[in-house]
Amino acid sequence: MMVKKKLARFLSFRYVLLALILLILAGGLVMLPKVEKQEGIHAEQLLNKAISTERYVSTDELSDKxxxxxxxxxxxDVRDPQSFNEYSLPNAVNIPLRNLLDEEYEAYINQTQYDVIFYSNDxxxxxxxxxxxxxxxxxNLRVLxxxxxxxxxxxxNPTVPNEQLAAEDFELYSTxxxxxxxxxxxxxEQNRVEEPVIEKPAARKVVPVKKKKKRPVEGGC
Amino acid sequence: MKELEKVKRISISSTLFILAVLVGVLAYERPENMYARNTKSTLEDLTRLNYIIPMDKLDSPDVVLVDIRRPYDFEQGHLENAINIPAAEILREENKKIFRKLKDSNKLAVLYGNKIEEANIPFLLLYQLGYDNVKLLSVNNKYLHNSLITESADVEKPVANIRAFIDESVRNATKKEEVKKPAVIPKKVIPVKKKKKLPVEGGC
Structure with missing residues (x-):
């Protein structure tokens, strides 16, 4: 009986202790979120990604696509609507930079189905x-x-390569x-080319025919 | 006895629980670099504030130039009084200390690189981390004939009116075609060749 009583008293005391510790910890948890909640990925991670040039798409790749x-x-297109209306790439969506994080545009840039290629003037x-x-x-965000x-x-407006340049440059230019x-x-020349093409064969056709006729004449002489 | 065992079990489990919480609290690690601004307020500042400094406003003694290019480029040539903090290393403790010190002494850290686009990334990152004393110098640098050539850069300035260029090309293409048509037609006349061949025939 004595043992039981002692044990019971001790145990009831421990409960108070445990409750106190739990309360303190709970209080501590309330304090924790006071440290401002960090939004997004770690800064170091972001730096590593941003330093790499992997995000860039070249204009040649884009025109191919x-x-x-x-x-x-x-x-x-993250430029302002005025520049967008003046000239933009085919089928582009205009999300001016200042509105980038607006809710209405989130569906465009926060998805995994498509690559998103951002571009501005530079x-x-x-x-x-x-x-x-x-x-x-x-x-899947990319940058032009x-x-x-x-x-x-x-x-x-591709620059015409000068004659000393390699054949690849000419190939690139024609592409x-x-x-x-x-x-x-x-x-x-896009328009001009077509007509001479028709004319030249006509001229060629006429000349050889005449030559053939003339050769027998020459031989006869 | 049964009750005692129940009590025992409860106390053991609560001790374990407290231990787990303690471990959690001790292991709770704040990220090394804390953002001071969220993306929304950063974006707002980007569109509202002027963070680009032209070359001719550099004379103030409160400006410290920071070259974010690689040390190799820096040693080849850099702007006067600039310090070198390569873009990849801006989050190193010693470099952050420099930026913190500049901020505390109310000095501007003005970043530049080979192109202003290059300095843009470190600027944006530092800004989000709370270093709002960081600005961008609007210059492009290139290394030519053993000297650094610094030109002022026009950020995002369009080089051409593309719509006008295309319209112009269409107009030119259609106009020239009409003009050249009569010029091409005379070429059809080849009788010159006939004349040359006739004398040959005659000679024979």
Whole structure:
């Protein structure tokens, strides 16, 4: 009986102790969230991703994708609506940088089905959109390297390579030129070429026929 | 006795629970770099504040230039009085200390790289971590003939009006075609060749 009593007293005391400790800990848990909740991935992780150039898509790659009707990506123009309306890439969505995190656009950039290619005039604002989106853990975000300006310099108005350059440069130029025609640019020779093509064979046809007639004449002489 | 065992079990489990909580609290680790701004407020600041400093406003003594290029580039040539903190290393403890010190002494840390787009990333990251004394210098640098050439950069300035360029190309293409048509037609006349061949025939 004595043992039982002692044990019981001790145990009831322990309960109070346990309850106290639990209360203190619970209080501590209430204090913890006071440290501001961290949004998104760790800064070091974000830096590592941002330093790498993996996110960049070149203008040549992009024009290839558009021409071959690759369905795996969506284009997001982060410039203001005015610039967007003036000129933008085919089928692009306009999400001005300031509205990037608005709820109505979240469905475009926070999904895993498509690659999202951001672009602006250069890749300055597009990179900013990329950094913020990546911090929030959005997947498959890419950036058009050089933006619209590079698009103009390489695809819309490609520089004609000078004659000393390698054959690849000429190949690249003709690919880009063909691409630029796809995107609406017209070249003077584009129209001119067609007619001479018809004329020249006609001229050739006439001449050989005459020569044949003349040869027998010569031989006869 | 049964009751005693129940009590025993409860006390053991509650001790375990407390232990688990203690371990959790001790192991609770704050991330090494704490963001001071969330993405929404960062974005708002980006569109509202001016964080780009032109070259000619650098004279203030409260400005410290930070070169974010690799040490190799830095040693080849850099802007006067700049310190080198490569972009990949901005989160190192000693480098963060530098930025913290600058912030505490109310100085501006102005970042630059080979292109302003390059300095953009470290700037944005530092800004989100709370270093709002960090700005961007609007210059592009390139290394040419053993010297660093620094040009002011126009951020996001369009190089051309593409819509106008395309319209112009279409207009040119259709116009020139009409002009050249008459010029092409005379080429059809080849009788010149006939004349040359006739004398040959005659010679024979």
């Amino acid at each position: 558009i021409i071959s009707q690759d369905p795996s990506f969506i284009l997001v 890749n300055f604002y597009a990179d900013q959109a990329w950094v913020l989106g990546n911090r929030l853990g959005y997947q 390297k050089g933006g619209i300006n590079e698009w103009y310099n390489s695809i819309i 880009r030129k063909a691409a630029s025609m796809f995107f609406g640019v017209m070249y003077p």
